[in-house]
Amino acid sequence: MRTRLHPTLAATVQRQFLHGWLVALALFALALGLLLHTRWEVAGWAAALAFGAWMLALLLHLYGQVRRVPCPDCGQVLRSHPDPADGWVASCEGCQVRWQLQIGTRLRN
Numbered sequence: 119m120r121t122r123l124h125p126t127l128a129a130t131v132q133r134q135f136l137h138g139w140l141v142a143l144a145l146f147a148l149a150l151g152l153l154l155h156t157r158w159e160v161a162g163w164a165a166a167l168a169f170g171a172w173m174l175a176l177l178l179h180l181y182g183q184v185r186r187v188p189c190p191d192c193g194q195v196l197r198s199h200p201d202p203a204d205g206w207v208a209s210c211e212g213c214q215v216r217w218q219l220q221i222g223t224r225l226r227n
């Protein structure tokens with residue numbers, strides 16, 4: 119089985135993470151602004167609740183993106199797992215390729 123770099127996953131997850139954090143930051147600032155500087159408490163708490171729900175959904179979505187990876191060659195959805203040497207990897211038996219996802223920390227060199 120050959121090892122290759124996954125061509126798109128790391129960039130996709132990074133982009134979604136950054137966009138998700140911008141929305142989270144906006145919701146947090148909105149909640150804080152409403153609660154501290156206005157009398158609209160209900161709206162402020164609604165924004166705080168939306169922030170919490172958004173963070174939970176974002177983390178679950180990103181975790182799902184990393185755990186279920188489509189094979190770039192055949193499209194089969196693969197289960198990924200952490201590898202001490204290569205970070206997160208996903209193996210496609212059909213293509214005989216071990217995809218290095220370029221996500222996570224390598225513990226050895």
Ligand SMILES: [Zn+2]
Pocket residue numbers: 189190191192193194210211212213214
């Ligand atoms: Zn494949």
